[in-house]
Structure formats: structure tokens, C-alpha cells
Amino acid sequence: MRPPKDLTELSVQEFDLERTLGCGQIFHAMSLPGPSGPGWQVLVDHEPIFLCQRGEILLVTAGHEATARNYLALDHPLETVYAAFPTDPFSQAALTACRGLRILRQPLWECLATFITSPMKQVAHIRQISLHLRERFGCPVRGSLINAYPSATRLAETSEDALRACGLGFRARSLFATAKAIACGSFDLTALDALPTDKARTLLCELPGVGRKVANCVLLFACERLDAVPVDVWMARILQAMRKKKSTPLELERFSRRRFGAYAGYIQQYLFHHARMTKSLPKP
DNA sequence: TGCCAGGCCAAAT
DNA sequence: ATTTGGCATGGC
Numbered sequence: 070m071r072p073p074k075d076l077t078e079l080s081v082q083e084f085d086l087e088r089t090l091g092c093g094q095i096f097h098a099m100s101l102p103g104p105s106g107p108g109w110q111v112l113v114d115h116e117p118i119f120l121c122q123r124g125e126i127l128l129v130t131a132g133h134e135a136t137a138r139n140y141l142a143l144d145h146p147l148e149t150v151y152a153a154f155p156t157d158p159f160s161q162a163a164l165t166a167c168r169g170l171r172i173l174r175q176p177l178w179e180c181l182a183t184f185i186t187s188p189m190k191q192v193a194h195i196r197q198i199s200l201h202l203r204e205r206f207g208c209p210v211r212g213s214l215i216n217a218y219p220s221a222t223r224l225a226e227t228s229e230d231a232l233r234a235c236g237l238g239f240r241a242r243s244l245f246a247t248a249k250a251i252a253c254g255s256f257d258l259t260a261l262d263a264l265p266t267d268k269a270r271t272l273l274c275e276l277p278g279v280g281r282k283v284a285n286c287v288l289l290f291a292c293e294r295l296d297a298v299p300v301d302v303w304m305a306r307i308l309q310a311m312r313k314k315k316s317t318p319l320e321l322e323r324f325s326r327r328r329f330g331a332y333a334g335y336i337q338q339y340l341f342h343h344a345r346m347t348k349s350l351p352k353p
Numbered sequence: 354t355g356c357c358a359g360g361c362c363a364a365a366t
Numbered sequence: 367a368t369t370t371g372g373c374a375t376g377g378c
Contacts, residue, residue, distance in 0.1 A: 191358045240360095280360060280361050281360090282359070286359075299359065301358090302359070
């Protein structure tokens with residue numbers, strides 16, 4: 070995508086584009102040199118959007134302002150999230166370092182599929198797999214560098230081996246099986262919206278390749294459940310350092326929900342990103 | 354080289 | 367109910 074000539078200026082407060090796109094919740098954003106400084110291209114389903122931030126001005130492809138506002142969750146009450154941050158030095162450092170990071174509103178299938186490909190993979194490699202799947206099976210989009218994320222139906226008509234050839238390893242079986250379950254209608258993703266979080270999580274965990282951690286990623290990043298806390302190896306180390314008592318991942322998840330409150334998932338993302346960027350943990 | 358990565362699953366205790 | 371081992375791949 071060439072940066073579009075027609076850009077609309079949006080006024081934004083408490084927003085940081087680079088942190089939001091780069092904190093490990095989406096895996097496809099492409100950085101581009103723009104007409105007025107560097108920017109990013111993202112795809113929201115089949116809608117290509119160019120974004121470029123200069124202070125409290127966000128430049129957005131004209132005609133796509135409403136999609137951008139929703140995708141970037143510019144309506145989330147970050148001051149309320151900040152007020153709920155713990156006061157220990159590590160948490161406050163994470164807040165300072167990540168201020169303006171927002172939890173995106175991701176397309177549901179893309180989010181589910183990419184996190185099925187995530188177990189025992191580093192963020193950079195999840196991105197590589199995601200781009201490979203888009204390149205091989207996704208629909209081209211006019212004006213976009215990258216293809217749309219392939220639908221469940223499209224992946225269901227490929228094969229486990231074809232997915233394996235995209236570097237998925239043992240995750241190929243899970244992604245293929247889940248794609249088939251959704252394509253044939255035996256699992257209805259649209260039913261998640263109406264369910265309380267615990268029921269939605271239980272339902273998601275019925276899908277191949279979806280355990281509690283991946284389910285919590287989907288709930289947080291695509292289902293607006295901002296209290297859902299994915300506990301990966303990084304979060305386990307962070308939360309274990311905050312809680313002296315030796316704990317299982319599930320205990321740490323509940324601990325974080327009690328400690329952090331209704332925006333526990335949001336706070337989790339700040340702690341996760343900060344720990345990864347600085348390779349540091351809270352003092353035990 | 355060896356170790357680790359935004360885990361999941363089934364088998365064994 | 368809880369713990370353990372296997373699973374593919376790539377980066378440092």
C-alpha cells in the first residue's frame with residue numbers, strides 16, 4: 070500500500086499507535102514511510118487503513134475514520150484503567166512506559182486463528198506464520214500490501230499438510246480442525262457475544278488447540294472482556310513475583326483478577342509488554 | 354550447542 | 367485433582 074493522499078486528522082488523547090500495534094495483540098501491522106512521517110498499515114477484515122501519529126493528531130485514511138475509531142478502541146476509558154493500576158514500582162514503571170496502549174477490537178476469527186498458532190512460539194514467529202497464511206490463502210485487497218486473513222471456510226478447504234507447510238508444526242492439526250468446525254457450522258462463533266465470560270470461555274475451550282490461555286486472549290482481544298487475563302510464561306513469572314505463595318497458572322489468573330479488578334486484562338497487557346521490552350520482572 | 358518461546362492434550366500419578 | 371511428557375519450528 071502506498072500511503073494514501075487523502076488523510077483525515079483525528080484528535081486523540083491517551084493514545085500511542087506504536088505501542089498499541091506492537092504489543093503482541095495483532096501480528097500483521099506493516100510499518101511504512103508516510104507523506105508526513107512514518108506510519109502503519111493495518112487490515113480490519115478487508116478494510117485497509119493507513120495510520121500515522123504525530124502527538125495528539127492521528128492521520129487516518131479518509132473514509133475509514135469510523136472503522137479506525139472502533140478498531141483502535143478510542144472510547145476505552147484509559148484514565149479509569151490507570152487509576153486501577155497497582156502502586157508497586159514495576160506496575161507503575163509499566164504504566165509510564167506503555168501509556169496510551171489500547172486493547173484493540175479485533176475481528177473474531179482472525180484473533181482465534183492466530184492465537185491457535187501461538188503456543189510455544191515467539192511473537193516474531195507468530196507474525197511470520199500469520200503473514201505466511203495471508204500470503205498463501207488470503208484474498209488480495211486493493212491498495213493493501215498484505216492479503217486479508219483467510220476465512221475459516223477457506224482454511225477448511227486446504228489441508229493439514231498445506232498449513233504445516235506454512236511453518237505451523239503441530240499447530241496445523243488444531244487450526245485445520247477448528248477451521249472445519251466453524252466452516253461446517255458445528256461451532257457458532259457469533260454465539261459468544263451473548264454469553265457470560267465463564268460460559269464463553271468454556272465453549273471456546275471445546276475447540277481443538279484452544280485451552281484457557283488462548284481462550285482468554287480471544288475474550289480479551291476480540292470479545293470486549295477486558296477483565297480476561299491470559300497467563301503465558303511471561304505473565305506467570307510476573308504474577309508469581311508479585312505473589313509470594315507458589316501458584317498454578319489458574320491461581321495466578323484469579324489472583325490478578327482480584328488484585329487488578331474489572332480492567333485486569335488491560336493492566337495485564339501493560340505488564341506483559343513492559344516485561345518483554347525491558348526483559349525485567351518485579352522484585353520478589 | 355542448548356535453551357526457550359503469549360500452550361495444549363492425553364496419560365499417569 | 368494434579369503432574370508429566372510429547373509435540374515442531376526458529377531465534378539467540
